[in-house]
Amino acid sequence: MINFEGDILEDQQATINLDNRSFNYGDGLFETIRVINGKIMFWEDHYFRLMASMRIMRMEIPMEFSPEFLEEQILILIEKNNLSQKPVKVKINVFRKSGGLYKPTTREIGYSIRTYELNNSFYILNENNYEVELFKDHYVNSGLLATLKSTAKQINILGSIFAEENDYDNCLLVNENKSVVEALNGNLFVVKGNVIKTAPIKDGCLNGITRKKLIEIIKKLDDFTLEETSISPFELQKADELFITNVIAGIQPITKYRKKNFTNTVAKQLLAKLNTTARLG
Incomplete structure (x- = not known):
């Protein structure tokens, strides 16, 4: 019903x-x-x-x-x-x-x-292989409209078809400035050392709720520094970890981008804290 x-x-x-x-x-x-x-x-x-x-x-x-x-x-x-x-x-x-x-x-x-x-009450880390690629056929236009969950999702649809045709699990979207904005179904976080980056809203990424909650969590941690800053495609292969966030999956670690394989240590740590926040919130 x-x-x-x-x-x-x-x-x-x-x-x-x-x-x-x-x-x-x-x-x-x-x-x-x-x-x-x-x-x-x-x-x-x-x-x-x-x-x-x-x-x-x-x-x-x-x-x-x-x-x-x-x-x-x-x-x-x-x-x-x-x-x-x-x-x-x-x-x-x-x-x-x-x-x-x-x-x-x-x-x-x-x-x-x-x-x-749904299958699970709280978030469970998916540790299966999860490979992504850039989708460059079309760009996200940075600005306020791109941040909305609107029913006009042509780029996400075409990116999903591209991923399926090329045996990728997901694609990363770029804006007109060639900055990496987000994944097809969630926000992107990039971990390098103790710095965790995510694209700023002004770059055209979705104003995600899980993104917001994770930013709040990371800012309270002494071990990490959170930066909301534009992400270059060249940073992806230099990263230690990449992961995607959305309200249904929580945190989805990326295991491979081109020739680089990634760990999920930080993602696992943050997922536990996200589950705690969900229980309390």
Whole structure:
């Protein structure tokens, strides 16, 4: 069952019309959330990112869209799907209501909420081989729009096809300045000695929630220095570790990029701290 604009419907009952603006123009946003035994992880961060993204997209935020209202809608749906005692992935889609061409006739929004059962309650390090390559056919345009979880993800789609066709597990995206921005499905961190780097938001990387939490964790550690700075492709093969972060996987270590193999010592250490933060948060 899904939540479609406040109504709990069977999956087959929930349909969109062909004038849907997210379908026609990518005029939509989404938020992916992890819920464990009825507890929404980092809910405040997800909520405020969604609201900020809607403001950037000049969408009209409904009066009832309080954090309490949306949290209740999520938990009701989880209960309806008999997932209250399970780890769950929740996806919220927000889209501007139909009308107009590029210029919308309204700024009102519709929304949907869906749930998917996950295998593990907390993050487990995937230590399988995980090889990546740069995707250079298209560039991420640095700037505010690139930081949003919008429904216009052509680069991510084409990069995923490229990875599949060339037997890579993921690809790293670069912006118009040839700086490495992120992976197809999450933010990138580069470890060299005791310095951990990640791309700054201004370079066009996703404003990731796990990225934010990991930055907070690293800044409290005496053993490491965190730098939000542009990353050159030449730095990748010189790194000790590379890893990707997102709200579903947590931390995914990269084991190989071109001729360089990487360890996962720091990733393993940080994943333990991320799990602790999730339990407390």
